[in-house]
Amino acid sequence: MTVETVTSAILEKMSGISKCQQRFILHIVRLLLQIRGRVNFTNLARYGGHVEQYYRKWFSKPFDFGEFNRQLVSRFAGSERILGFDPSFMPKSGKHTPGVGYFWSGCAKSVKWGMEMCGISVIDLTRQTSYHYEAVQTNYDSAKQSLREYYAEVITQRADALKSISKVMVFDAFFSTKDFVDSICCAGFTMISRLQHNAYLRYRYIGEEKGGKGRPKQYGDKIDPKNISTKHFVEVSRTDQEVIYEGVAHVRSLKRWGQVGHFTYRPSRMAKSPRLYSTSALMWATSRRIPLQK
Numbered sequence: 108m109t110v111e112t113v114t115s116a117i118l119e120k121m122s123g124i125s126k127c128q129q130r131f132i133l134h135i136v137r138l139l140l141q142i143r144g145r146v147n148f149t150n151l152a153r154y155g156g157h158v159e160q161y162y163r164k165w166f167s168k169p170f171d172f173g174e175f176n177r178q179l180v181s182r183f184a185g186s187e188r189i190l191g192f193d194p195s196f197m198p199k200s201g202k203h204t205p206g207v208g209y210f211w212s213g214c215a216k217s218v219k220w221g222m223e224m225c226g227i228s229v230i231d232l233t234r235q236t237s238y239h240y241e242a243v244q245t246n247y248d249s250a251k252q253s254l255r256e257y258y259a260e261v262i263t264q265r266a267d268a269l270k271s272i273s274k275v276m277v278f279d280a281f282f283s284t285k286d287f288v289d290s291i292c293c294a295g296f297t298m299i300s301r302l303q304h305n306a307y308l309r310y311r312y313i314g315e316e317k318g319g320k321g322r323p324k325q326y327g328d329k330i331d332p333k334n335i336s337t338k339h340f341v342e343v344s345r346t347d348q349e350v351i352y353e354g355v356a357h358v359r360s361l362k363r364w365g366q367v368g369h370f371t372y373r374p375s376r377m378a379k380s381p382r383l384y385s386t387s388a389l390m391w392a393t394s395r396r397i398p399l400q401k
Contacts, residue, residue: 110136117178121171131165173241173268176229180240180272185233189299190269190276192262194245197222206246225261229272240272241265255282259290266294275299285361307359308367310339326357335369348372 223245310327340354
């Protein structure tokens with residue numbers, strides 16, 4: 108099965124696309140696989156056999172790449188899927204490009220001037236691979252909303268289309284804040300995320316209840332990540348590289364209970380114990396062995 112065959116089959120299922128635009132998409136898909144160097148209008152004209160104005164004209168016309176990639180995922184991805192979300196920094200000089208500003212660069216471990224892309228991917232658990240779904244440029248008004256509020260808005264605006272693929276979404280520790288978690292859960296997603304290093308977690312109280320008035324005691328002792336209680340957490344996996352425990356805990360910063368996975372990595376140089384937080388389905392996640400950032 109060739110790239111042209113797959114692309115043509117997907118375009119036939121999409122509505123509102125003319126024959127001319129179909130030919131252009133087929134042309135650009137082949138060209139992107141062949142081109143060397145930067146992908147810009149100059150190089151597209153150099154390798155594609157058309158003038159720059161041809162590519163500028165067609166790229167200015169709307170095309171639903173999200174729907175195109177959704178059709179691609181439904182055709183090739185396995186049945187066990189989850190969604191991933193992560194912003195990515197791109198260096199960019201100048202001050203007149205829309206959306207340019209200061210953003211966090213994970214590679215440089217610092218804030219740098221440039222652009223940022225919100226990347227949404229579909230993770231195939233069966234084949235242990237990820238498919239690109241959509242890229243959205245970060246372009247928000249800092250006077251009206253925070254960066255996390257903007258990220259939540261990007262996801263909730265696409266909630267119906269994303270939930271048709273999967274209702275489980277994975278994030279890193281930056282997103283483990285109450286407002287963001289509430290927004291994602293209200294949109295109908297199950298959120299899985301590593302907790303921040305200073306998260307305050309408490310066991311569920313399982314002791315004997317005292318008589319008298321008042322609400323029953325809910326919270327037990329504070330969780331010590333270096334000494335996890337086997338009365339509250341159950342071992343779900345043990346290998347030469349890691350040991351995983353799973354249990355219910357209260358996350359004080361999020362003001363909610365959640366399934367929490369405790370990961371201990373070996374050897375000792377990776378002795379930190381990151382926790383994985385899920386609003387409702389961590390046991391499902393750990394049993395499927397989702398690859399995690401250590």
